[in-house]
Each structure stands twice: as structure tokens, then as C-alpha cells.
Amino acid sequence: MINADTDAEAIACWLREYRGSPRTQQAYRREAERLLLWLADQGLGLAAMRREHLDTFEAFLGDPRPRARWVGPTRPRKDDRWRPFRGPLSPASRRQSLVILQGMFNWLAEAGWVRHNPFRLMRDKRRRLDNHQGRIERYLERQLWTWLWRWLNRPLEDGASGRQCFEYERRRFTFGFAYLLAPRIGEMSASRMADFTQREGRWWWQVTGKGGKTASIPVPPDMLSLLKAWRCRLGLSSEPAPDETGPLLRALDGTRGLGDNRLYRLVCETFHKAAEVLEQEQGEDARAYVSRLRRATPHWLRHTALTHQAQAGVELRYLAETARHSRLDTTARYLHAEDEEWHRQQSFHGLDRP
Structure with missing residues (x-):
């Protein structure tokens, strides 16, 4: 046929x-x-x-x-x-x-x-x-993410080259973008400047995601600050114009966009470098975190973003809109609060001390 x-x-x-x-x-x-x-x-x-x-x-x-x-x-x-x-x-x-x-x-x-x-x-x-999956496990715990973000924001050494300054700002923006808006890797590489729009004083990110579904995601203040800093590095005005069609994430020439593969490698290379630094600074005390960083992929950032939003108290319906899930039970995999409470209450049960 x-x-x-x-x-x-x-x-x-x-x-x-x-x-x-x-x-x-x-x-x-x-x-x-x-x-x-x-x-x-x-x-x-x-x-x-x-x-x-x-x-x-x-x-x-x-x-x-x-x-x-x-x-x-x-x-x-x-x-x-x-x-x-x-x-x-x-x-x-x-x-x-x-x-x-x-x-x-x-x-x-x-x-x-x-x-x-x-x-x-x-x-x-x-x-x-059976394609039903249990709770999300491939994400960075809050403490590990906090360390990683602080490491990404450590000032460059005096005398850093223009390329090093560009890569520094691009890494910060990439990881901040991934953490604050929970995009997929393909959505990040396909994003354009004009996808950030303002309506009635509020900023939104327009995205076409899995299955060709379109959505508008609220842009939090920290994301807007990152966007302005990134645009400043590119030599652009602080806020994007509605007709600005240039790519959001860019190559070293400041004009060409980053493809999926290059962006994937950039994120993985950053994870591996972070693991090396953490191991050097904390040694055996951070062995579990070092292992997680070495295994992490860009999609871990999406899982991290959604998990931390759930832990911060974002309602399930809004979390599902940000994740662009068609089913709430898919989004519910990011809810770890019940596990934490169960673990806390289980600690009440123990053995008599000799």
C-alpha cells in the first residue's frame, strides 16, 4: 500500500x-x-x-x-x-x-x-x-541549583576577552531562560526576539511547542532583567520590538542563531565544567551532586524549573499551562510535596535508643 x-x-x-x-x-x-x-x-x-x-x-x-x-x-x-x-x-x-x-x-x-x-x-x-511514568527524578535539587546559579554568576577575571564576556552572558541567559520559563531545547533554539511581547504592561513569551501547539507564558521580572542584559551584550536596545525577527540565542558573531545540537552541547559542557569545579571545591562532600551534574542534560533544566515552581506553591493548573501539558496527571509528576511530608511523618516511627 x-x-x-x-x-x-x-x-x-x-x-x-x-x-x-x-x-x-x-x-x-x-x-x-x-x-x-x-x-x-x-x-x-x-x-x-x-x-x-x-x-x-x-x-x-x-x-x-x-x-x-x-x-x-x-x-x-x-x-x-x-x-x-x-x-x-x-x-x-x-x-x-x-x-x-x-x-x-x-x-x-x-x-x-x-x-x-x-x-x-x-x-x-x-x-x-505502559508509557505512564512515576515522579520526575531527573532534576537538580534546590540546593544544587542554587550553587550552580551562583557559580554561573561569578565575575570573570580581570582582563577577560570579548569572547569570554560574550560566552559568560550567553551561559547566564541560557540557564536563566531554561529555569524561569521551562522551555524545551528545540523551543529555545527556535525562539526569536519578537516572541517576547508586552500587553497591558505585562510581558509574555510566545512559543510554538510540541505538536505545533502555541502558548503565551508570563515573563517574570528576573527573566526580563536577564533579557535586557543579554540584549545589551548584543548591542541592542533594552527591550525587543514587535517586528524584531532576529534569533534569541546567538552564535559568537552575535547574529546567527544557535541550532539544537550546538545549544545541547553548550549546556552539557557547562554542566560538566560545573561538576569539575564543585568536585575541586568540595571533594567527597559533594560526590552525589557532582554525579548528578555529570549526568544532567538540557531537559533536566525543564524538569528543574517545573519541580521548583511546584515546590514554590504554583497551582497545578498554572503549572500545566507553563509546561504546556494536555493532561494534569503529566504535570502532577512534578509534585514532590507529598513525598516530603510522608518522609517527615515516617521519621516519627523509630527504634528505642539503647
């Missing part, structure tokens, strides 16, 4: 169904490509995939080996050093991958490209492919 001669062409037909949602299409392409590369390594094609292959593939997602062949830092797809993984996938990411691939096989079966969907043979399918 489709015009395709190879597995790659068949998957391309499936991906075209998501052309209206570029972010979704990009995520689905990544998972399909990982599967195709793994099948090629096994000497198999999509039509040859059987039930027993699913367990092997799921284990591979959790530990892609040999590491040098499969794992590497983010690079352009055409770069010879590009690798399909940045590291082993977490249980939640493995589950998400299987959910996407199950849908792909359903479509390919309907299209007549494969005869069956091996996912239908999984007896524990509901448990394995």
Missing part, C-alpha cells in the same frame, strides 16, 4: 505522516534509525523481526555495545564521528522507544510492508509498553 523498495523507504513513508509535527517526527526518526542500524548489525530486516528479537533489542538500548561504535557526543548526522546514542537509555526512555516502534510496526503492517507486528506477541505488553 506504499511506494517503497527498502525498509528505509518504508519508514520514510511512515515518518511523512508526522510532517505537521517536526519535533515528533525527529524523535520518531531517531528511534526508527536505531532499530534499523541494530537490525543491519544482526543481518536482519524489518520483515524478519520476531518476538525473541524484542528482548535482545531492549537490552541493547540499555547497554549499547561496543560502546565506541554506538555511543558518542552529539554531532551532525553527516559527521563520521556521529553515533546513534549519547549513552545507555534509562528504563523510561527504553519504554518510550518501544512504544514508538510498536506504533511504527502497526502502520507498516497496515501498509502491507510487514506481515505481522511482533509487539502483539508480548504477554507482558501492558507492563512493558
Whole structure:
């Protein structure tokens, strides 16, 4: 039912169904490509995939080996050093991958490209492919974020070059933007100056996010201060004009925008540098925090922002609007107050002191 001669062409037909949602299409392409590369390594094609292959593939997602062949830092797809993984996938990411691939096989079966969907043979399918996730764990605790933000704001040494001053302000703005407005990485790189608008004396950030959904997010005073400082560094007026279409985050020339990959690397490099400094300054006392910084990715900043807003008492309905979640139970994963209270009350129960 489709015009395709190879597995790659068949998957391309499936991906075209998501052309209206570029972010979704990009995520689905990544998972399909990982599967195709793994099948090629096994000497198999999509039509040859059987039930027993699913367990092997799921284990591979959790530990892609040999590491040098499969794992590497983010690079352009055409770069010879590009690798399909940045590291082993977490249980939640493995589950998400299987959910996407199950849908792909359903479509390919309907299209007549494969005869069956091996996912239908999984007896524990509901448990394995249940995409419901528990509480958010990949975020920076308040104390760790406080240290990180103070470190980002440490004054530069005397005699810093113009490039160092530019990168300093860009890091501050990037992390402040991510923490205060909880954007996704793609939303940050796509943001334009004119996306910050003023209505009746209040500033709003206009964003087009996942699934092409648009939203207006209130801009708090600290975000407006960061925006003004960043624009000052760029040599612009303090506030953006309605017709100012230039990119928000910019390369060293001050005009070109930052792509997703470059922005991703910038944030990860900052996390790793922060981990080195924290380890040097506090040693073993900060071992847990150092480990978290080394594992952190840009999406941790979104989780951190939403978690800290919830802890600060932002109502669930407003938190959901900021996160742009279609379901409140998705947003509720950021509510840790009940866990804290449960833990506090559990401490009442103990053993007699000898």
C-alpha cells in the first residue's frame, strides 16, 4: 500500500505522516534509525523481526555495545564521528522507544510492508509498553541549583576577552531562560526576539511547542532583567520590538542563531565544567551532586524549573499551562510535596535508643 523498495523507504513513508509535527517526527526518526542500524548489525530486516528479537533489542538500548561504535557526543548526522546514542537509555526512555516502534510496526503492517507486528506477541505488553511514568527524578535539587546559579554568576577575571564576556552572558541567559520559563531545547533554539511581547504592561513569551501547539507564558521580572542584559551584550536596545525577527540565542558573531545540537552541547559542557569545579571545591562532600551534574542534560533544566515552581506553591493548573501539558496527571509528576511530608511523618516511627 506504499511506494517503497527498502525498509528505509518504508519508514520514510511512515515518518511523512508526522510532517505537521517536526519535533515528533525527529524523535520518531531517531528511534526508527536505531532499530534499523541494530537490525543491519544482526543481518536482519524489518520483515524478519520476531518476538525473541524484542528482548535482545531492549537490552541493547540499555547497554549499547561496543560502546565506541554506538555511543558518542552529539554531532551532525553527516559527521563520521556521529553515533546513534549519547549513552545507555534509562528504563523510561527504553519504554518510550518501544512504544514508538510498536506504533511504527502497526502502520507498516497496515501498509502491507510487514506481515505481522511482533509487539502483539508480548504477554507482558501492558507492563512493558505502559508509557505512564512515576515522579520526575531527573532534576537538580534546590540546593544544587542554587550553587550552580551562583557559580554561573561569578565575575570573570580581570582582563577577560570579548569572547569570554560574550560566552559568560550567553551561559547566564541560557540557564536563566531554561529555569524561569521551562522551555524545551528545540523551543529555545527556535525562539526569536519578537516572541517576547508586552500587553497591558505585562510581558509574555510566545512559543510554538510540541505538536505545533502555541502558548503565551508570563515573563517574570528576573527573566526580563536577564533579557535586557543579554540584549545589551548584543548591542541592542533594552527591550525587543514587535517586528524584531532576529534569533534569541546567538552564535559568537552575535547574529546567527544557535541550532539544537550546538545549544545541547553548550549546556552539557557547562554542566560538566560545573561538576569539575564543585568536585575541586568540595571533594567527597559533594560526590552525589557532582554525579548528578555529570549526568544532567538540557531537559533536566525543564524538569528543574517545573519541580521548583511546584515546590514554590504554583497551582497545578498554572503549572500545566507553563509546561504546556494536555493532561494534569503529566504535570502532577512534578509534585514532590507529598513525598516530603510522608518522609517527615515516617521519621516519627523509630527504634528505642539503647
